[in-house]
Amino acid sequence: MIIAQGHDLEKQFGANTLFKNVNFSIDSNARIGLIGPNGVGKTTLLKIMTGEEEATHGDLTINKNIDVGYIAQENDLIENKTIWDEMLSVFTPLINMGKKISDLQEEMSANPQKKDLLKQYDQLQYNFEQQGGYTYQADIKSILNGFNFPEATWSKNVGSLSGGEKTRLSFVKLLLRKPPLLLLDEPTNYLDLDTLDWLENYLKNYSGAILVVSHDQYFLDNLATQIFELQFGKLTVFKGNYSAYVAERQLRDRQQEEAYEKQQEKIKKDEEFIQKNIVRAKTTKRAQSRRKQLEKMERITPPKHKNKVRINFQSERPSGKEVLILRDLTIGYPTKTMVNNISLQINKGDRVAVIGQNGIGKSTLLKTVMKELKPKKGSIKYGASLDIGYYDQELQGLDPGKTVIDTVWDRHKTMPEKDVRSILASFLFTAKDIDKTVGQLSGGQKARLTLTVLSLEYNNFLLMDEPTNHLDLEAKEVLEQALQNYDGTLLFVSHDRYFINQLANKIVEIKNGIAQVYEGDYSYYLDEKSKQNIVSENESAANNTAAKVDENKNKLSYQEQKLRDSQKRKLQREVENTENKIDKLEKGQKDIQSQMADPAIATNFDKLGPLQEQLTEVQKQLDDANVAWEKALTDLENF
Structure with a gap:
């Protein structure tokens, strides 16, 4: 619908x-990803939809x-409320209904003869149950925990939270409302990997429609079944997830490019023909006719998607084979330890991703390697011939008072102005942009300027802290390609799973003050985590079973019982579905037999023949369905 x-x-x-x-x-039930470069109007379109x-x-x-639910890049929380009270405010009508039920109970006790009170009470209690009156507190707890707000934080005032925490809490509040149409504007910002996984699973099972603006390709791949591309002032609809969209868009661009080149070739030939023949008496009419056709021709334009950021990283000299060795490294601040005993070796050509929850020490690790922070314990060994470049997620390496062109020129004073302008143009800075001060730039423009500066330093070891944070999808794609082609070594922090998946050959997960190294790519990391979870679950199940043996040796473990219950429900559904199928087939059989019994059809072979074929097919399906039903019923009875 x-x-x-x-x-x-x-x-x-x-x-x-x-x-x-x-x-x-x-x-x-739509799952739509709205994508496009920064500034094309995605957020504006959402605001039009909200009124x-x-x-x-x-x-x-x-x-x-x-009800249209909207989470923007800003939030609308009440600062002086606690986290729990702010979430409870979503259910104010339901809480009031609960109070009214309590009031009715007291009134009924005082006036048992009033039967209308009982009727009113029954209806109110039914409404209360249907609207989640007995489950809303459990919902609040579940979603708060999913968004990494443990119970110890629920009594905190909203005003004491960081900007990222407020964004997450605003999201929690919206999900608790469960609007039939959910509009999300960059919902994955400030979310760590665990929360992203939880959110994806939650949204996959969401009962309403979802339209999401996002630059997170992994998120769009796992959630979206449609892509709305808003670009060049128009909206184009693509079926499938983000990867399907990219493949389809590239195909369309290739076809458009081929059609454009073919048309240009024809135009060139026609123009040459016209020029040669327009002045010759014998051929002037043909040339004039060709000119008219040319003037009426609808011109094909070349694909606009080709106008992308052009990023290139390369090193000026090769580094040694061993780039960085951390031995029993403990990092943090004078009054706080973040991560203990990190041991890691990075070799030339490695692409090492550092992952983990926000605020757990990922950026601290990069700052320690950059010597902005001193190690608390352990050692750092730097390889030979290292030239280190650093991308700071806060973009603080830029002077807000300088112009764009001076930011580059001051670092490379001998570079000709035309080359500086050319480099900036390749990063999509227009002639107007380059005279702006850094302080006037958007987050995306500052990120591109930082990458511009970094690309001109020709380092052989890049440290990058959340490099995709302010980039649109096309810029991210280009950055991924540039880093894949980079001839140096990369150590980067990211929560962008698609970006990690494209690049990393080694994963460092920081969790609970410990760094775990996975010697493989992101898929390997996920497989290992899955194995660890299975082992953990099996050990937990085994422990639970052992503890219960003395109480009841015949009692099934929780995991076994859960599996048996799931299998039984599956068999019950199979029996029910097969019975429904048999009912429909028997009805179809009767309908066909009734038609065949009609005298007008019974004597007409042209009509009777097709009906007999239909009846034979239905009877075959009916026999198969009865066999399947008997088997499913037997399996269920033997369970």
């Missing part, structure tokens, strides 16, 4: 048109009684 539609939507700001002729529809902004032209229709 379609719950929302946009028709010919257009948005203008003054003389500038952000987008126009935007058409789309959203089904009740926060109005379209300049066109119509947006959202079905009646559809």
Whole structure:
């Protein structure tokens, strides 16, 4: 069922048109990824859908009684409330209903003769149960824990939280509302890997429609079944997840490029023909006709997606084979230890990803390697001929008072101005942009400028702290490709799983003050974690079983019972589904037999023949269904 539609939507700001002729529809169970470069209007389109902004032209229709939930890049939390009370506020109507039920109970006790009170009480209690009156507190606890808010934090005031924590809490509050249409604007920002995994699983089972703006390709691959690409002022709809979208877009671009080149070749030949023949009496009419055809021709444009950031990293000299060796390294601050006893060897050409929850010590590790912080214990051995470059996630290496061009030029004074401008243009800085100060740039522009500076240093060992944070999808794709082709060594912190998956050949997971090294790529890391979880679950199940042997030797372990219950439910569903199938087939058989009994058909072989074929097929399906039903029923009875 379609719950929302946009028709010919257009948005203008003054003389500038952000987008126009935007058409789309959203089904009740949609999973849509809205993508496009920064500044094309993705957030504006979401705000039009919430009613926060109005379209300049066109119509947006959202079905009646559809609550639109929106999480933006800002939050709307009440600062002086505790985390728990702020989450409870979502259920104020339900809490009031519970109080009314209590009041009715007291009134019924005082007036047992009033039967209308009992009827009112039954209806109210039914509504309370149906709307989650007995489960909402469990829901709050579950989602708070999923978003890494342990019970010890629930009494904290919202105002005492960091910006990232407030963003996460705003998300929790929205999910508790469970709106039928969920609009998410960059929801994966500030979320660590564990929370991202939890969120993906939650959203996959969400009962409503989801439209999400995200630069997280891994997230879009796991969630989206449709991609809305907003770019160059228009919206294009693609079926499938992000990877399917990339493949389809590249195919379309290739086809458009081929059609463009073919048309250009034809135009060139026609123009040459016209030029040679327009002045000759015998051929002038043909040349004039060819010119008219050329003037009427609808010109194909080359693919616009080719206009991408161009990033290139290369080293000026090779490093030694051993790049970095950490032995029993403990890191942190004078009054706080973050991670203990890190042992890690990085060799030339390695791509090492450091992962873990926010605030656990990932950036501290990079700063220690960069000698911005002193090791608390242990040793750091640097390899021979190292030239180290550092990308800071806070982008603090830039002077906010300098212009864009001076930021580059001051570091490379001998570089000709045309080369500086060319380099900046390759990172998509326009002639207007390069005279802006760094303080006037957006987060994405600052990130691209930092990468510009880094690419000109020709380091053979790059340390990068969340390098994809402010980049749009196309810029991230180009950065991934550049780092894949980089001839040096890379140590990077990231929560971007797609980025990690594309690059890393070694994973360092920091958890509970300990660094665990996985000598493989991200898929290997996930496999190892899965094995560890299975072993842990099996050990836990074994321990539980052993503890219960004395109480009841015949009692099944929790894991076995859970498996048996799951198998039994599966068999019950199979029996039920097969019975429904048999009912439909028997009804179909009767309908066909009734038609064949009709005198007008019984004497007409042309009509009777196809019906007999249908009846034979239905009877075969019916026999197969009965065999399947008997088997499923027998299996269920023997369970």
